[in-house]
């Protein structure tokens with residue numbers, strides 16, 4: 246059996262990793278993508294992520310399960326890739342201006358390391374609920390490159406090509422994974438109009454004194470501070486979740502708003518941090534949630550792994566594992 250993956254963002258790479266872990270030889274896997282690690286485009290979301298493990302996922306059982314699978318497996322991934330791979334542990338504090346769904350808290354509290362609910366007397370003004378735990382932090386551009394190098398070392402071939410119609414992928418293999426992120430909306434032969442962007446702008450600062458995550462979930466926006474491992478003290482500040490906004494530009498007003506909100510949440514950031522970069526990305530959100538589905542096409546089997554929205558790093562490994570089991574017809 247041969248396998249091909251269209252898409253080389255975090256979801257395509259996690260899918261390849263799952264295939265290798267399940268015993269498939271690297272030489273039986275081909276990854277085809279318009280953009281590869283190291284590239285930058287508004288149509289390539291993965292380099293723009295914060296990124297960490299947080300409470301961003303929706304409250305449905307499937308996504309919570311994907312979160313759990315990924316959280317528990319990241320230690321094994323770090324071991325394989327080695328120190329300096331852009332994946333490491335940092336403590337995290339998350340606050341809500343509203344009560345989060347109990348299903349999510351029950352799920353997270355059952356496996357997050359060092360999980361604790363913050364006593365209400367210690368919550369900042371306006372916050373109604375808060376937790377602390379040990380999170381995972383990604384230096385996303387670096388992690389993508391290191392993971393790609395590791396997969397290449399197993400014999401996986403990477404091909405740069407824009408696919409017009411998904412059936413072209415059966416030139417490469419009889420089983421194809423569609424991991425095209427925001428591109429899944431327009432992928433010929435498999436257009437998924439449920440996919441839509443959720444734009445986020447981020448500000449990258451230099452701040453060696455910030456070594457923990459802090460997040461605050463408001464009714465409309467999220468404010469977050471995410472240190473990047475193996476990055477010479479970069480910290481990612483955000484953010485926004487702007488549904489159906491395709492804009493690739495960045496805005497000074499949003500930068501100022503992000504600095505204002507993050508320095509309020511974490512005063513040690515200061516009001517004039519050293520800004521290294523401002524960027525934005527389009528989270529591949531999906532009406533109906535994450536799609537892990539098997540489809541029999543005339544030329545072979547197609548498995549969709551899409552709609553990872555703002556949780557591709559923290560839930561994508563779990564989604565990819567389910568996709569690989571579907572492909573290999575394992576019991577779920």
Ligand SMILES: Cc1cc2nc3c(=O)[nH]c(=O)nc-3n(C[C@H](O)[C@H](O)[C@H](O)COP(=O)(O)OP(=O)(O)OC[C@H]3O[C@@H](n4cnc5c(N)ncnc54)[C@H](O)[C@@H]3O)c2cc1C
Pocket residue numbers: 251252253254255256257277278279280281288289290291292293294295296297298406407408409424425426427428429432444445446447483484525526527528529551552553554555556557558559560
């Ligand atoms: C500001 C921001 C902050 C975020 N923070 C976090 C975070 O802290 N934690 C977290 O878990 N997630 C976070 N995310 C979300 C995360 O970045 C996404 O869920 C993830 O990157 C989606 O990965 P993907 O592989 O599905 O898509 P992408 O990374 O976009 O990859 C898609 C791939 O498919 C290829 N492709 C598409 N169409 C075609 C075609 N027709 N032919 C050939 N190739 C094609 C592309 O070239 C690319 O290689 C954040 C996102 C943003 C924007």
